[in-house]
Amino acid sequence: MINSSNKLKTKLVKPKILYYGTPVVLLTTLNEDESVNISPISSSWGLGNCIVLGLGLGGKAIENLKSHPECVINLPSPSLWQNVEKLAPFTGKNPVPDYKIANGFTYEKDKYTASQLTPEESLSVKPTRILECPIQIEAKVMDIRIPDYYPNFGIIETQAKHVHAHENLVLNENHIDPEKWSPLIYNFRHYFGLGNELGKTYRAET
Template sequence: MSKINWKPGNMIYPLPAVLVTCGNCKDNYNIITIAWTGTICTNPPMTYISVRPSRHSYKIIEETKEFVINLSNEKLVRAVDYCGVKSGRDIDKFKEMNLTIEKAREVEAPLIAESPVNIECKVKEIIKLGSHDMFMAEVVAVNADEKYLDNNNKFHLDKSNPICYSHGTYFGLGKKLGTFGYSVAKKSTKNKKSKKMRKPTKK
């Protein structure tokens, strides 16, 4: 199999496309779409976002040292795109996208009520890298929409129809291919999981 040799670049796709909210009062609340984000530590729970210094939200986060990662889904895909191409210097993105402001528990930055999960973060360090600076942050609270909880209080994010971003295009996540550990699970365990996944037939 032949492969083309490209210059070094960021080719780790697909990526999450999240709505990051920031600000400490209604006068400076803003939303920025971020794809450069992810988990960096389990204990303590830590995450990051990388932002261009030229972006309007950069200065807000730098000053307040707080932000909220609002996970997105298919219903929010238009807002995800809009908040990535429009600047909060000129418009109120909450108003333009009809998004509902909700008060956070541990930070002053607002939550987006329509998001299935809101992750409240406090910045621990800002690392200057080049085109983007990385805001390393500790997760101080997580807010999950209870309608995605089952009877055993297990959270099913897949039921919210999450989206991802790859090379300029937004995608739904599609069908489930396997669960963690399925490649090494014993046959009896696989069969049990398979039965659980099957829908009950109507009699």
């Protein structure tokens, strides 16, 4: 039945962005000289072993993934939001593209020092993991597609190879304890943690 109630009225809006609340990822990729770049992103989703990322074509991350198809998908906790924000005005791309200069970006090569985060060797990929991030997923790039209807972004399909988790989050060997893990959420350009648990799905194993 069509809703005719006055209580849930909607309004047409034209938001500039559609960042409706997804986890922040600190994506580590390999630079041409084998140093490591860190890119904060929030466009990602996972299904099975596949994690799909959305990356702007003007950034360093996609350039690095094209030349070296490996990355680590590091998931920061809410307590790391200021480290993430320290990276926000930087790009590893040199020279900085004009549209990024217009948005206040400057070039920074040493993103670990800039964010006060610590590199840790990975098991199966060259880019390092970020020690402070409670979940670190080593992944290989399987495909990069640029939609012809919107050629500013790349859709990167990756396959997870190894998942590392801080010990205090691990429950029964292979589960992440959802009571202990909280992603850092990027909600219309503001940072949030999770609120209290509401319940669980019928398929939850913990």
